[in-house]
Amino acid sequence: MANSESIDKSLLQTFVPVNALSGDHLDRLLEQQEVVHYRQGEVLFSKGESDNHTVYVLKGEVELDQGDGNCQLILAGGVESWHPLDHFQPRRSTATAKTDVSVVRFSSAGLDSILAWDQSAGYVILDINSNAAYQDDRHWMIRLLSEAPSA
DSSP states (O other), X not given: OBOOOOOOHHHHTTSTTXXXXXXXXXXXXXXXXXXEEEOTTOEEEOTXXXXXXXXXXXXXXXXXXXXXXXXXXXXXTSGGGGSOTTOOSSOSSEEEESSSEEEEEEEHHHHHHHHHHHHHHHHHHHHHHHOGGGTTTHHHHHHHHHSOOOO
């Protein structure tokens, strides 16, 4: 397992729920990304562990095994890869690289914080833009709300 590079914003926008973020908040999330590579047969995470990461498949095939005979194969680029791998904590399955795999992962708490800030700021910005009382202060208020908090 090794990590170094990063992904670009256009690829990040294919992931759910990340694709709901505005541009500035996507940039903030990009700062928190970690691309990790696994060789065929390596375990990404195990059932029952809590790693507090949100993980998306970028390249390769990952098998999610719930331990009861129920397995799911996730292929990079497939619809299932647009969603985080077993996003529950503790994990409900073991994820194993069926081929050489690349994933991008984020701190789940950091992602949740950015998503919450983006959604709430969007509502407030709509209110500021539609309320004449904020006309003189509109610019700096919107700029402040557009910047995501540090996670």
